[in-house]
Amino acid sequence: MSSTVDSRMPELHHAHRDVTGGWLRPATFGVMDGLVSNFSLVAGVVGGGASAQAVILTGLAGLVAGACSMATGEYTSVSSQRDLAHDEIATERRELEANPDEELRELTLIYEDKGLRPELAAEVAREITAQPEVAWRVHVREELGIDPDDLPSPWTAAASSFAAFAVGALIPLLPFFLGASGIVPALVISAVALVLTGGGIARLTARPMWFGGRRQLLLGGLSAAVTYGVGLLVGTGVS
Helix, strand or coil, X not given: XXXXXXXXXXXXXXXXXXXXXXXXXXXXXXXXXXXXXXXXXXXXXXXXXXXXHHHHHHHHHHHHHXXXXXXXXXXXXXXXXXXXXXXXXXXXXXXXXXXXXXXXXXXXXXHHHCCCCHXXXXXXXXXXXCCHHHHHHHHHXXXXXXXXXXXXXHHHHHHHHHHHHHHHHHHHHHHHHCCXXXXXXXXXXXXXXXXXXXXXXXXXXXXXXXXXXXXXXXXXXXXXXXXXXXXXXXXHHHC
């Protein structure tokens, strides 16, 4: 919104968490996906009888491939969402220029639905419509449900996904870098990381930390158990 309008906006007496999903969503999915998928991958190759060197190589390959995949997917998704938003915004601005009376009526009805008296709703709509730069932003927010001044950045989403996935995927590999050869050290450190990240995310979303930690531990442990079992069966069959 224009600086003239922003300067007149009151300062809120309380703060809200960011619920638009700008960086939190890709970062959250990135850490969890990296941790769970690479822990499962490591469990699978360990179950198949791979050496520590092979586990590290496989884990690093999974880290790079997964991080690139996550970043590419987030960039494409958010770019498409942003392009669609810009197209709809352009359509709304054209409608305001071509059919101002109809758009004024729509805005009046919107405010009536919000509980304003018809006379007051019409007055508010006329005041807004008299300011073109304010009018199209209000129409976009009310009709499309998006903030044209706060659209998500595809680069932010991609970078968040890449970095978060890499961090999550690195955790199960740490014991092998330090000389471990079995699954137990990776299991312990991954379990702790699952509980901590799950609890941290639950805290951000105002859910109980124990709930988020337990949920992620169960889901991650189940994934790892399945791939470990597959690796064990395949490794036994091949040998």
